[in-house]
Structures are given as C-alpha cells and as structure tokens.
Ligand SMILES: Nc1ncnc2c1ncn2[C@@H]1O[C@H](COP(=O)(O)OP(=O)(O)OP(=O)(O)O)[C@@H](O)[C@H]1O
C-alpha cells in the first residue's frame with residue numbers, strides 16, 4: 001500500500017483504527033423519489049375517482065361467465081400453440097444444423113416464410129384453408145388415397161387458430177433453439193460420443209438439457225407475447241378468446257372502457273402466473289450452473305451467462321410489430337388492419 | 339464381435355494411419371502396436387497430431403488411409419468383397435458408437451456433463467449405452483467413484499468440484515463402461531500444479547491394475563515410472579519409439595533430444 005500510515009495499521013498486536021466517516025448526502029435522490037411518488041399517487045387517484053372508468057361495471061364483469069370462459073380459451077390457445085411450437089422448433093433447429101442439405105434448406109425456407117409474413121395474414125389464411133383445400137386425403141403421394149377428410153371438419157376455428165399461432169411461433173422459437181444448441185460446448189458432444197452414445201441420445205440427454213438454460217428465458221418472453229397475440233385469432237375467425245369475449249360484452253352494453261380494464265386485468269394476472277412458472281423453469285435448467293463455485297473450472301458461470309446473452313441476442317426474440325402492437329390490444333375491431 | 343481374450347493379439351494396432359483435414363496432412367502414416375495390459379505414453383510438440391491420433395483410435399475422427407484394429411477388430415469399417423475385389427464398407431454410426439463404447443477417453447478439459455451430479459455423470463452412459471438397470475449402474479458408479487477417491491462427492495455438480503476432482507470423475511465415468519482400452523489426452527494439462535498429483539495417482543493405480551492405456555502427456559516423470567513404451571511424435575509421424583529408458587534416457591533422434599531438453 002502506498003498510504004504513509006498504512007504500515008501503522010497492520011502492526012501486530014494493535015487493533016487497527018476503524019473508519020467511521022460521515023456518509024455523503026444525496027438530497028437529489030430524495031427530491032426525485034418525492035416527485036415520482038406524488039405523480040404516482042395522482043395517477044392512481046385519477047384512475048380510481050374518474051367515473052368514466054366505471055369501476056362498478058368492471059367489478060360486475062370481472063368474473064362473468066363469458067369472461068372466465070374467454071380466459072380459459074386464451075390459456076388453451078397459448079399453452080397449446082406453445083407446446084406444438086416448441087416441438088416443431090426443436091425439429092426445425094435440428095434440421096437446420098443437419099448435414100443433409102435438403103432438410104437444411106427446408107428449415108431455412110420455413111423460417112423465412114413464417115417469420116417474414118404477418119401473423120394476422122397467416123391466421124386469415126388458416127381460416128380460408130377449407131376454401132382453398134376443400135378435401136384433405138392421406139395416401140401414396142401422387143397415388144391412391146386411403147383416407148380423406150372434409151377440411152372444414154378437420155380444421156375447426158379453434159384448430160385453425162391453434163395451428164396458425166403454433167406454425168408462426170415455431171419459426172421464432174427455431175432460431176432460439178438453434179442459438180441454444182450452438183451455445184453448448186463442443187466438448188460435451190465429444191465426451192458423449194466417446195462414451196458410445198448415439199446422436200439422438202446425445203441431443204436428448206446431453207445437449208438439449210444444457211441448451212434449455214439458454215432457451216427458456218426467451219421462450220418465456222415468447223409465451224407471454226403469445227398470450228396477447230391470441231387476441232388476433234378473430235382473423236380465423238375464432239371468437240371465444242378473452243379479447244373477443246370482453247369486447248363483445250363491452251359493445252353490447254355500450255361501455256367498452258370497463259371491459260377493456262377487465263381484459264387487461266386478466267392478461268396481467270395470467271402473465272404474472274407465467275412469470276412465476278418461468279422462474280421455476282429457469283431454476284430447474286440452471287442446476288449445476290448457478291451453484292456456488294468452489295473452484296472456477298473451464299466451464300465457469302461467466303461463460304454460461306455470456307453464452308446465454310449471445311443466444312438471446314442471436315435469436316431475435318423481439319418480433320416485428322404485429323397489428324396487435326399497433327392496436328395496443330384494444331377493443332376496436334382490427335379487421336381494417338388486414 | 340470378433341474381439342478376443344487372446345493375450346498375444348495386441349489391444350490396439352495402428353497400421354499406416356493417415357489423416358487429412360481438407361488439404362492439411364496431419365497424420366502421415368502412423369504405425370503403433372500397444373500390447374494388452376501395457377501403458378503407452380505419447381510425447382510430442384504442440385500440433386504434432388497426438389490428439390488426432392487418439393481420436394482416430396476411437397473413431398471420433400474418420401481416418402483417411404490405413405487401419406485401426408482394436409483387439410483384433412477393424413474399427414469403423416467392415417471388410418467385404420465388391421465386384422470381386424476386397425472392399426471396405428463404412429459401418430453404420432450405431433455400430434461405430436458400439437465399438438467406441440469399448441474405449442474410454444479422458445479429455446484435457448474434463449468435459450463432464452455440467453447438468454448432472456458426479457454420480458449422474460458416471461451412471462448416464464451405463465444406462466443409455468450399456469442398457470444397465472438403474473440400480474446396477476448406480477452401484478457400479480459408486481464403486482468407480484470410490485476407486486478414484488470421490489465417494490464423498492457423489493452428489494456434487496461438476497461446478498462444485500475442483501479441477502482434479504472433476505478429472506477423477508471423468509476417469510470414473512470412463513471406467514464404469516468397462517473399457518478394454520483407456521485413452522488420456524493431456525489429462526493434467528488444465529490442472530493447477532498442486533492438483534496434478536491426485537490425478538496421476540489414480541492413473542498409476544489403473545495401470546497397476548492391468549488396464550491398457552495410451553496417455554498423451556508432458557509429465558515425463560509419469561512416463562518414466564509407468565510407461566512400458568514411449569512414443570515421440572512430430573509433424574504427424576512417429577519419430578522414435580521404445581522403452582522409457584531408450585527414448586527418455588538416450589534418445590537417438592535429434593528432434594527427440596531437442597524436445598526433451600525443453601520439457602525437462
Ligand atoms: N478439426 C480440425 N480441423 C482442421 N485441422 C485440425 C483439426 N483438428 C486438428 N487440426 C490440426 O491438426 C494438427 C494436429 O493437431 P492435434 O490436436 O492432433 O495436435 P496435438 O499434438 O494434440 O497438439 P497439442 O499438444 O497442442 O494438443 C494441428 O495442426 C491442428 O491445427
């Protein structure tokens with residue numbers, strides 16, 4: 001130490017003199033806190049006392065049957081489409097990284113199309129599928145048919161909505177999964193191969209579980225984003241989801257604003273529940289990584305965090321603005337956005 | 339399987355093995371015979387192809403020419419006849435994975451599975467590859483971890499272990515597969531000096547138990563003490579090979595002398 005009195009303090013047998021300095025005061029912080037608190041209080045007060053928000057109406061419809069059913073349909077669409085999308089995304093990501101140029105190209109093309117066109121357009125398309133392809137049949141390609149369905153019966157409004165959301169989402173998730181797979185150290189694959197594991201086993205038992213650590217956080221964001229994207233399914237048209245149900249009630253009683261608040265309340269609540277789920281998922285897949293380090297090995301936590309960040313950045317998890325974003329999730333009929 | 343317990347058949351034999359990475363000719367005709375129950379130490383400067391040679395033995399790399407024969411069995415190929423001529427048929431990846439399971443490998447950077455505990459690391463391939471039952475795999479894993487002195491660290495994740503402990507788990511993981519041959523690629527190079535000894539001690543015990551081993555290392559002391567055969571490689575060829583006394587004590591080749599003078 002270069003301090004002239006430093007050697008004094010470390011002389012053995014003498015208790016070093018502790019520093020009890022007066023801390024620096026930051027009056028600016030207190031002023032800022034006070035200003036923000038007053039503004040927040042004014043906003044809350046205005047929200048509660050403004051009769052135009054019609055809080056009694058909000059209370060009346062918060063737990064109304066069509067609203068609760070809307071919540072369930074929205075949840076079903078969100079969870080269902082995300083599950084399908086994750087499975088499809090893993091498939092696309094593996095195809096994208098395979099040695100086979102045909103599967104690589106197909107995967108690239110899929111992602112290009114589904115990421116490059118608006119979700120609204122895609123949903124309208126799935127709604128029209130029964131007009132475009134009145135009959136779907138199973139059989140030998142270009143040959144005899146074994147089974148055939150009327151498309152209208154096979155692709156109901158709900159299935160069309162589910163399919164439309166899932167196929168679009170898979171394109172985004174595929175990039176996230178790919179970035180996750182790439183973030184796993186090559187040595188892991190090598191070690192597993194040296195133990196005699198087959199490629200499928202390596203993916204399932206060694207690479208994917210580690211990639212999940214990188215995949216889960218952006219996928220959580222995607223799920224929350226999907227929750228709100230479900231409000232676009234009236235393009236199919238599917239008309240039972242939370243957004244449509246509340247807007248229908250609002251239009252019927254000529255009070256759109258309180259029903260808007262009802263919808264916002266439920267979207268917020270479900271988002272909060274999803275965030276809790278995401279926390280536990282992240283903790284599960286972070287096991288073995290976030291533990292206390294006894295000795296920083298070559299696979300230290302820094303590397304993990306850097307890799308995660310890189311993967312998130314590479315995954316382009318913030319999609320281009322959909323019509324939803326421009327409408328602010330409002331009650332107005334988005335039919336005009338087509 | 340054409341594998342045999344005949345002690346006169348070498349555990350592993352490389353005949354004129356070549357390896358190209360694109361245009362880079364990395365292995366230029368490697369001949370090597372490692373008899374059963376012996377330890378072969380491979381020395382050589384960086385980039386001489388030591389790791390590549392090891393990786394060719396367990397088919398992590400596909401060789402460009404020559405033969406790799408493990409305990410009498412050709413690695414990676416099947417001999418057949420096509421149009422009246424003897425021809426090699428490449429084995430299906432599953433069959434190669436099967437052959438690979440007979441060879442244990444320990445890496446410089448440990449490569450433990452970070453999302454599994456020490457015990458999980460040792461159990462995994464037994465269940466997935468050898469199809470052992472959970473209980474059998476577990477008790478075997480416990481035995482192996484005890485053998486490397488880590489039975490008190492079984493529930494630790496790799497990140498909670500020191501480098502030396504991680505490397506010992508990696509050795510236990512390979513041993514649990516009952517390999518015929520163990521390959522070590524600079525197993526102590528990534529370790530702090532004070533941790534090298536514990537890993538070398540495990541390897542010494544393993545050699546004494548009769549395991550056939552090929553060890554790439556710069557630990558000359560270990561080579562002198564444990565090796566039956568020392569191989570010096572440079573630029574993708576075997577420059578010199580013999581007993582530790584011959585190669586380390588009185589090297590014939592100038593390149594060997596030059597290398598030894600720098601690492602000793
Ligand atoms: N996958 C690869 N693609 C291209 N070249 C490679 C590859 N792996 C190794 N090489 C090259 O092959 C040569 C031999 O590499 P190898 O890793 O076998 O050397 P080594 O003797 O193990 O060296 P070190 O002591 O540094 O580990 C090097 O020139 C290296 O650049």
Ligand SMILES: [Mg+2]
Pocket residue numbers: 388389390523524
């Ligand atoms: Mg090497």
